[in-house]
Amino acid sequence: MSVPDVDRLDAETFGRVVLGPILAEFCLRLWLFERFLQGDEAVLLFCARGGLRLRLAYERFLDRTALPQRVPHADLMVSRLVAARTAFDPPSPGVLSELEREFSGQSMAEIAAALAQRDDLDLPPPWHAPFETETFIALLAGDEPGVVALHRAVAEQDGLFRAHLAACTGGRRHGVLVDTGLYGSTVRILQEGIPDRQWSGLQFARCNYKGLPTPHFARTFGLSVESDAYKPWEVRTSALRFWQLIESCLEPDLASVRTFTAGADGAAPRANLQVPGWESRVAPEQPGLFSGVLAAIDSLTPESLHRVPQDAARAWQQLKDAVVWPDAQAVATLSLGHRSRDFGRTELRAQFAGPGAASPLKQIRESLWREGAVIRTFPRGGRLALSLIELIYAGRALRSEMRALHRRER
Amino acid sequence: MLLPKTAAARIISCDVFDTLLYRDHRSERQRFNDIAVLAAQRLAAERGIVRHPGAIYDARLDVQKQAYRALDLSCPTGDVRFADMIDAMARILSLDAQAAEILHHAEIAIEIAQLTANTVLLDWLRAQARSGCRIIAVSDTYHRGETIAQLLAARAPDHPVAQIYASADHNATKRTGALFEVVLRQEGVAAADILHIGDDTKADVTMAQAAGLRSLQVLRPKHLVFRRRADALQARALHGFRIRAAHTQRAGAPA
Structure with missing residues (x-):
């Protein structure tokens, strides 16, 4: 690639040159989708937290390119935790599979504390055993004071969320959730928890990396990436090799949505994310990836709109070069710090596993960006290791494609 | 293409693309x-x-x-x-x-x-029209009826189609059955009085039959x-x- 050399870029320039055109293409596709939504029931709900920045980018894109907005937009204060409360009593299949995956090895009391956002539930001893689906369902049917308090806390929070949702949708019944991705748990769980509304999902990427059932995929699309794994021959899937880069760019420095408080004087409930001045924190205060994205979108005009797909095609190749074949400079540029584990928990996960890990290989395996970790750990022989990794991924992807082909033939 | 000698129907409804008008080998x-x-x-x-x-x-x-x-x-x-x-x-x-x-x-x-007329079917339809059958076209397409008329006029100028129902005009498709409801309502006949001809198994056979129409499938060669x-x-x-x-x-x- 001759324009410009991403290896010499800082984060903001990387955002402007690489992620900016990619997100401009996302905005273009989102507009096309919005353009063809029929009826007057739909509302685009930009989901906290990544969706808040997607809305900022999208509305600025519409403004710069003079494309007309046809459907109302709103910020939806939601998270998997908030969605899970809507389908908790009794827990839906979507909620149970999320809990099983997210809290693997942790106790059911910890799950209860996360859902209720309380640590004073005083649950009976069986709750302190590791999560097991059938046991969890049975324990939820108990009438001990702690269990009653759990149900009450979840119902109270769910009621506040539903009031917030009603305020966002303004009587429209089709919520189109706009979010970063990947599996779309929120769409799945809201379909189960609030079935009297229609739900759809428009994500930057859609990927069933969890290997869970996908009943919601018929109504959930990845506008920029749709694949269950990285495929070396599909340049867009390189976003899946370092998904935290996309999340880090799009998630503002605001807390994940966990709780709501009732609004004063009949106002809609407010989420914990909505601290004073939260709107201004959606836009970045410091130069970085997202300020670069906004700069790229600001440079668009109605006359330059036709170049968006071509610029995006170039940018996707540059993203792949930086993420799949990084050098030391790319690793430095794309160092993001810690990422939240979320789902009501406060623990963080490091982008690169620390030296406390048993071996360099384990450090690489436990890192959020393995290719970056390879170059950090093996500055000299890293390129060879990257080739090996690419070969392994190519083999896996081919095997998976062949299996899919056989399934289709059957 | 096997066509019956007579349609034994008051109305013959025909799909357009790959039925009345053939597309060639191009995708x-x-x-x-x-x-x-x-x-x-x-x-x-x-x-x-x-x-x-x-x-x-x-x-x-x-x-x-x-x-x-x-x-x-x-x-x-x-x-x-x-x-x-x-x-x-x-x-x-x-x-x-x-x-x-x-x-x-x-x-x-x-x-x-890139379209050509299905002359065998069109000849048969003309014969049925002469014996009193009404011929209509029913198409799932983003094109409007007037565009379909333009395509038919260009490729089969003496076609016997009296009315065109395009899904884009009625915001109703054959593949969901909704367009057949429109056809029945506007034509004012019983479903059994219509023979529908088309190539698509779901839209032209399954959904036509579900709406009560008789159907005849014409397939393009494999x-x-x-x-x-x-x-x-x-x-x-x-x-x-x-x-x-x-x-x-x-x-x-x-x-």
Whole structure:
């Protein structure tokens, strides 16, 4: 690639040159989708937290390119935790599979504390055993004071969320959730928890990396990436090799949505994310990836709109070069710090596993960006290791494609 | 094609594409490619606007993909209108209304060029019309009825079709059964009085029968289906090469 050399870029320039055109293409596709939504029931709900920045980018894109907005937009204060409360009593299949995956090895009391956002539930001893689906369902049917308090806390929070949702949708019944991705748990769980509304999902990427059932995929699309794994021959899937880069760019420095408080004087409930001045924190205060994205979108005009797909095609190749074949400079540029584990928990996960890990290989395996970790750990022989990794991924992807082909033939 | 001697029906309803009018071996992707090449030539010649055929092709594919996905989520029984797709294409290609007309005409010109009349079926329909049968066309398409009439007039000028029902006009499709309800309501006959002829198993057979119509399936030869698939693969690969070449050209161009 001759324009410009991403290896010499800082984060903001990387955002402007690489992620900016990619997100401009996302905005273009989102507009096309919005353009063809029929009826007057739909509302685009930009989901906290990544969706808040997607809305900022999208509305600025519409403004710069003079494309007309046809459907109302709103910020939806939601998270998997908030969605899970809507389908908790009794827990839906979507909620149970999320809990099983997210809290693997942790106790059911910890799950209860996360859902209720309380640590004073005083649950009976069986709750302190590791999560097991059938046991969890049975324990939820108990009438001990702690269990009653759990149900009450979840119902109270769910009621506040539903009031917030009603305020966002303004009587429209089709919520189109706009979010970063990947599996779309929120769409799945809201379909189960609030079935009297229609739900759809428009994500930057859609990927069933969890290997869970996908009943919601018929109504959930990845506008920029749709694949269950990285495929070396599909340049867009390189976003899946370092998904935290996309999340880090799009998630503002605001807390994940966990709780709501009732609004004063009949106002809609407010989420914990909505601290004073939260709107201004959606836009970045410091130069970085997202300020670069906004700069790229600001440079668009109605006359330059036709170049968006071509610029995006170039940018996707540059993203792949930086993420799949990084050098030391790319690793430095794309160092993001810690990422939240979320789902009501406060623990963080490091982008690169620390030296406390048993071996360099384990450090690489436990890192959020393995290719970056390879170059950090093996500055000299890293390129060879990257080739090996690419070969392994190519083999896996081919095997998976062949299996899919056989399934289709059957 | 096996057609009965008489239709034994008051109305014969016919699908249009690959039934009354045959498409050739070219895939939809190849057709979009041909449209893009023609549109790019006309934009340059008539308006002095330079757009790479690959960009027009990408816009056509992208618009259609997102349009039908949005439709599936918001009005699954309805259809997309071609005029709306042209409007969206023009906007994302930074073209004005006159240039949008060029996109529209390029598409219709290629459609006409690549369609042929199903003369066997049309002869049979003319005979049925002479014996008192009313002939109607019922199509799942983003084109309006008047465009279908234009295509029929161009390829089968003496066709016996008295009325055209296009899903885009009624926002109702055969594949969901909704268009058959419109046909029955407007024609004012019992479902059993209509014989529906078409190539698509779901839209023309299953859903027609579910609406109470009698149905007759006319299939294109299997070798044509395989040729179209191969053609689609070829069109995809060629487009990939062309786009890469365009990028290389642009990257190497002086600032």
